[in-house]
Amino acid sequence: MSQNVLEVEGLNLAYKTVRGDLLAVKDVSFSLKPGESLGIVGESGCGKSSTAYALMKMLPPNTSMFTGKIMIDGENIMDLDESELRRRIRWKKIAMVFQGAMNSLNPVIKVGFQVAEPLIVHENVPKNEALEKAKELFKLVGLPQDFINRYPHELSGGMKQRVVIAMSLVLNPKILILDEPTSALDVMIQAQIMNMLKDLRKTLNISIIFITHDIALASDLCDKIAVMYGGQIMELGSSEQVLLDPKHPYSAKLIGSIPTLRSDKKLEFIPGAPPDLVNPPPGCRFNPRCPHRFDPCDKEEPPLYILDGGRQVKCFLYKMKGLGE
């Protein structure tokens, strides 16, 4: 078995709000092998983007708690200070494409230079060489190489998205986090970008964390899927396990609510609203909406049970069947 490139253990993240502390990420653990891709799927407010920002250690000023272990290449980055992180880790080992980043390109600078800039400024690479690297990256993300001389307004949405993906790759990271990279794009462009990401995985053998609200889209890229709800991972397993045989009532209902084009089913939905993370419901955070709720659910929080095939499910239904925590 190959060494994990990323191991996250017991990650907690809370924000200070006027109503009290909001526990956005609670006890999140997962690992990632080289070349592997993990989809973090969940609805708005489930903590998927917060998890991503935590991995980059780019947290807003109102962060009130941030604990756990983030091991990148065997090194716990929680112990590193900001300058060390900048010098060795961020963008070099782990990079991120932010949601809506394509709208944040500088409108008065040619996109090729924007991609090459970190090399010129931080790595003292001569400008020509850096632009060559930008050309290479453009090829990788499926853009014509002469586009390095274009300005953002000369590019369409899909092209700009390719530019920001190229940008994130400029320092050869081992892990790439993509936060809703296609949510602002039309389905046709989305499919083009997804094909490109599949190529990217093959050529670079890069590990990907793909954050999306669209579980069908996650299935287009990811080997493993983590389903988040209320700041916690409710289920984690291979794409086959989670999509074909979801064990957690939330993941089952979520998948049941996705309309499919190629097969027929009765669409389901989950009544109620997501939990308030300042005052989460006691016990399992999904229990007020859960169709299988029983005795312990509103009293204590279920642990992550490990089932056959290494999949993890945070639900008391599996207390008997599972191997325990």
Added chain:
Amino acid sequence: MEDNVILRLEDVRTYFFLPKGLFKTIVVKAVDGVSLDMKRGESLAIVGESGSGKTTLGRTAIRLIEPTGGRIIFDGKDITHLKDENEMKMFRRNAQIIFQDPFMSLNPYMTIREILEEPLIIHGYKDAEERKEIIEKSLIDVKLQPPEEFLLKYPHMLSGGQRQRVGIARAMVLNPKFIVADEPVSMIDASSRAEILYLFKSLQEKYNLTFMYITHDIATAKYFSDNLAVMYLGKVVEYGPSREVILNPKHPYTSALITAVPDPDPKNRFIYRKVISGEIPSAVNPPPGCRFHTRCPYKFDPCDKSEPTLIQVNPNHKVACHLYNKK
């Protein structure tokens, strides 16, 4: 006109004229010659990418925008250039819209009661008791129960799904015959989307409503619409019963659109989607001939010269593509 047709669009064109410099004008042909019939109680999905003109078509159909050309006949009456205030009011009562964004489309300073009461006041319901009754009934209709619990709340106190229900209730208070729903669920979480769409279905059956469902999501159209029209650059390129169009698409653009949408299937990651390249061209200078020919994998001789018209391929299934002209 047959009695059961509630809305007929005849060659409707909606152009936007944008000034360029001092003397020039750019013409954006957002909707460029759309003809459609909608029967009473029917739901029709208008599917297309951004820039296809689907929203403009919906807004034109209820005269939020006055069309540049063509005719709109609603309930047997030509409303294309209706000016008379009273007649317009009557039309507005019967044709309503639900907007995409449940956060932006509700006034944050008004309570739910005020939001729902406003249309009633405008339309001359003088009796406050009667207004309250109608408001409560419409809240029950959209399953915001019990109504008293919501009447005095402000929009920010509700979840996204609840807010969108208020938007639906607001469209329903005047007891309309026809509703345009413009991407009503695209901002709502996946797990609640079907709930709202089921609600539409039940309201439609209960009140024999006619729905124009504007969406970019062809998969929801399959589940919730009787018929489906696919738009590309201001034109309808394919029209037919939703399931038939999705299971047996005729237009190359429709096929491409369907191929691009993944179902949740772990096998997806091992395949590449056969997508067409490029993006939707600008509606300022649409390509000559068939507007899709610049991206079409089946392009042949006539495509860049003559514009295909909608022709019948199956009962009720029409397509605008030269591939079907000979057959």
